[in-house]
Amino acid sequence: xxxxxxxxxxxxxxxxxxxxxxxxxxxxxxxxxxxxxxxxxxxxxxxxxxxxxxxxxxxxxxxxxxxxxxxxxxxxxxxxxxxxxxxxx
Numbered sequence: 001x002x003x004x005x006x007x008x009x010x011x012x013x014x015x016x017x018x019x020x021x022x023x024x025x026x027x028x029x030x031x032x033x034x035x036x037x038x039x040x041x042x043x044x045x046x047x048x049x050x051x052x053x054x055x056x057x058x059x060x061x062x063x064x065x066x067x068x069x070x071x072x073x074x075x076x077x078x079x080x081x082x083x084x085x086x087x088x089x
Contacts, residue, residue: 011051018052020048021048024045
C-alpha cells in the first residue's frame with residue numbers, strides 16, 4: 001500500500017515540494033540569474049520550505065495520534081527499528 005496514490009487534496013505532495021526545491025537550488029547555484037529572478041526563486045523556495053514543514057508537522061501529529069495510549073500518554077517508535085521498541089514521552 002506504500003505505492004498507493006495520495007488522495008487529491010489540491011495541495012502538493014511532499015515529494016513534489018522537495019523536487020521543486022531541488023530545481024530552485026540548482027538554478028540559484030548556477031549563478032546565471034538576474035537579481036530579481038534570484039529573489040523570486042528564493043521567495044518561492046522559502047514558501048515551499050514552509051509548506052514542507054507544515055506537511056511534516058501534520059504527519060508527525062497523525063503518527064502521535066496513532067500511537068496514543070488509552071491512559072492519555074503517547075509514545076514514539078523510530079521507523080528504522082522494526083522490533084517495536086518504543087520511547088515513552
